[in-house]
Amino acid sequence: MKKRYLLLPLLIHSGSITLCAELDPVIHSSKQDIKSSDMLDSSSYLDSDDLEMSSENVLDHLISKLPGVGFSSTAPVGGVSSIFVRGTESKHTIILMDGVRIHDPTSIGRSLNLGILQSSDIERIELIKGTQSVLYGSDAVGGVINIITKKGKGKHRIGGGTGYYNHLRFGNSFVFDKNSLSIQGGYFDSKHLSAAKDESEKDLYVNKGFTVNHQFYTEHIESETLFKYTNAHTYVDAYDSTEEKPVDDDDAYGKNIQTFFKQRLLAKVADQRSIEFNVSFSKYDKKNKYFDSNSFVYEHVNFEGDTFETELKVKEDFLDGNIIYGLTQAKDCLLYTSPSPRDGLLSRMPSSA
16 A cells, blocks of 8 residues: 655646637646647547547547557457557556546556446547646656546437447436436447457457436536446457467456546635545456466456545636646555465555555
8 A cells, every 4th residue: 555645736827818619629637727729738639529420439449549649459359458648658648537547556557448448428538748747747758638528418329339349328418407417338249359360269358337427516616426337358268388379268257347436526715716626436356267277277366456536726816827736645555366276375465656
């Protein structure tokens, strides 16, 4: 277990006011909303129209459409993906979900696997390229990606398709009094791939998840609650060490469950001052079963990781700009178990931060 404390430096922004907001997109990924024309760093985004026109169902393929972004994956569907911005390592790109940092303490470099996150609940994707270490720490060398979920507005929808994989998307939005509610979900599966080149068994991949987003607004108070759940299950092939090649295996699998919760509260305590408090919790549960050709038994390896983060920000507005200052506290925890018949190892390890 390791705690990290980050004292946010002063951020000063000033600029002119434009009446053509639709021609000057607002970027939400820099601790406050800034028009793209006022930003010193290079930025790009995919809006709701871009996402609606795309046939992609997972985030890594969508994000790779942004200029300056590349990705690699261990499989066409359901693999472990890595995102690279401007040629930097994947651990040097910060991933935000509605402005809150998310990362996976069970993975090397604490990088988030975007290959299992569905796009059905996404409203907008933003990218700020270049070093953002002043705001987000030393990891933000390549840039910052902000994934903005759908809120309680827009059209009701349901859709699906079949082909390389089967997919189903659904969503509904409600607005009542001073509240808005968005419920989004998706399911897709694929059974057209196998690492065993000469075998007949195809490896099944199933991904399902849903997102609930609630907002409450008054003149002086804003509240936002987000809950996101993803469950991905894939069957994998075994490796024959004698033949030195993958072979069919009906029992080997990998399972990845991600849960994310965020609560945001903003209070306007004066005409020129607002206080914002964010708290987020993420849980990652990975289970793997594979055949060990050396011991001729099935091995089980499980990883469980938790992240908890709180952030307090104060914004002071002036005639020629504003100042933002605050404090962030974060904690990661990792549990590793290997209850195999061979070694029966059980250990607890702190994550590296």
